[in-house]
Amino acid sequence: MNEPPSPILRHKAPDEPSLFVPEALLREARRQKHLPHLPVPGVCVLDPDGDVVRHLLGAGQARRFEAWPCYHSEMYAFTLESCEVGIVGCAVGAPYAVLVAEQMFAAGCKLLISVTSAGQIAQIGPTPYFVVIDRALRDEGTSHHYLPPSNFVEASADLVAQAVEALSTTGGSFHVGATWTTDAPFRETRGAIEAAHGEGVLAVEMEAAALYAFAQARQRPVLCLAHVTNTMAQAGDDFEKGADNGACEVLTVLAALARTLRSPSDPCQTLASRGSCCHAPP
Numbered sequence: 001m002n003e004p005p006s007p008i009l010r011h012k013a014p015d016e017p018s019l020f021v022p023e024a025l026l027r028e029a030r031r032q033k034h035l036p037h038l039p040v041p042g043v044c045v046l047d048p049d050g051d052v053v054r055h056l057l058g059a060g061q062a063r064r065f066e067a068w069p070c071y072h073s074e075m076y077a078f079t080l081e082s083c084e085v086g087i088v089g090c091a092v093g094a095p096y097a098v099l100v101a102e103q104m105f106a107a108g109c110k111l112l113i114s115v116t117s118a119g120q121i122a123q124i125g126p127t128p129y130f131v132v133i134d135r136a137l138r139d140e141g142t143s144h145h146y147l148p149p150s151n152f153v154e155a156s157a158d159l160v161a162q163a164v165e166a167l168s169t170t171g172g173s174f175h176v177g178a179t180w181t182t183d184a185p186f187r188e189t190r191g192a193i194e195a196a197h198g199e200g201v202l203a204v205e206m207e208a209a210a211l212y213a214f215a216q217a218r219q220r221p222v223l224c225l226a227h228v229t230n231t232m233a234q235a236g237d238d239f240e241k242g243a244d245n246g247a248c249e250v251l252t253v254l255a256a257l258a259r260t261l262r263s264p265s266d267p268c269q270t271l272a273s274r275g276s277c278c279h280a281p282p
Contacts, residue, residue, distance in 0.1 A: 008141050014148060014217060022106035029069035038067040039108025041077060041086040045254065046097055046114040048207060053089030055247035062087070070103050072096070080251075081258040094142040094183060094210030101214055101222065111221045113257060114211055115250050118179060118203040118226035119188070121196055128246060129173035130253060131202050131226040132163045136209035137180040139192075143213035151199070152178065153212040159223045159261070166260035170252055177202040179226050181209035203228045223261070225253065 030037060047053050056062035056078050065086055068075035073088045086109070091100045101112055120127055135152045138144070143153055160176065167174045180196040182188065182204060196204065208224040215222035227246060 008144055009149060012144055012148075014146055022102040025071070026069045026103060026106055029071055033069060035069050036067050040065065040068060040075065040104060041084045042108070042110040043080075043083065043258070044075075044086040044088070044104045044109040044112050046091050046100065046112065046116075046207070046211075047087055047089045047250075048092045048097070048114070048116040049245070050089035051245040052115075052247045052250050053087055055244045055251075056087070069107070070100065073100055081255055083258070085254075085258075091207075093206045094140040094181060097207040098142050098146075098210045098214045101211060101220075102218075105218070105220050111261060112211075112223070113254065113261075114207055114222070114224045115227055115253065116205045116207055116224070117229045117246075118205040119185075120202075120228050120231045121180065121193060121204055122177075122202045124175060124202060125173060127231065128227060128229045128249070129175065130167065131179065131228055132160055132167065132174060132176045133179050133205075133208045133212075133224040133226055134160045134176055135178045136212055136224070137178065137196060137199060137201055138209040138213070140181050140183040140206070140209055142210035143181075146210075146213040146217040153209050153216065155212055155224065156215065156221065159221060162260050163223055163225070163257060166256040167253060169259075170256045172249065172252070174253075175202060179208050179224075180204045181206060202226075223257070 029035070053062065053076055056076065062076040062078040065075040065077045073091060075086050075088050077084050077086055088100050091097045097114065104112060118131070133155060135154045137152055138150065147153060164176060178199070178201045180201045183206070185206065188204060203226045205226050211222050211224055214220065227250060229246065
């Protein structure tokens with residue numbers, strides 16, 4: 001007797017519209033909180049670890065974006081390459097990341113960049129380094145609500161190519177490749193890690209597959225990067241990110257992306273040209 005499919009695969013109809021939409025949630029949040037209907041910055045960043053947000057606030061370089069109507073998060077704004085950028089910290093995991101991403105785009109975001117810390121799967125160099133994620137293994141639940149079943153979800157090839165061009169100017173260490181997106185970081189067993197490695201995966205993280213599925217389904221520009229910072233505590237001195245918990249490195253990468261990535265709807269067209277608070281190269 002065949003077992004029925006997992007509930008995570010039942011009753012999914014990616015082409016069927018949802019009865020509950022982010023615009024409705026934002027409408028009610030604005031009403032209840034007495035917030036003005038103002039758009040968020042055209043470029044937004046997800047900072048799952050929160051290190052960049054804490055660095056910017058500590059340096060006095062970010063302010064709370066008071067008109068952000070999300071019930072579940074705080075948005076901050078800072079200046080990067082002469083344009084205002086919105087950033088939300090600590091949006092960890094696939095469901096939360098997509099919950100926030102849906103609302104960002106509903107509130108006026110034109111381009112979303114996620115930079116998350118990740119564990120090393122393939123030993124391709126000493127940590128830390130960045131991976132431009134070109135596809136993600138779908139070992140989480142959220143992506144299955146947006147796209148039909150498949151092993152991987154692909155990134156926008158155009159955004160990946162532009163990111164490679166951008167990061168090539170930084171002089172830092174980066175790679176392009178696949179990650180494994182999991183909902184259960186403390187269930188990264190030897191067998192699961194070996195299976196991911198066999199699929200060509202470079203690192204493990206918790207958001208990219210869901211964000212890319214959302215991006216495909218909603219036709220939204222989303223780019224995910226993994227900041228590979230650890231070997232899952234299998235050695236001493238793990239999880240070391242560098243100065244300011246890696247915030248300066250991330251801001252340097254974001255500044256490089258800002259000089260290269262373009263969004264036709266972004267009033268700044270590109271976020272060009274004067275370096276980040278951590279002295280990104282001109």
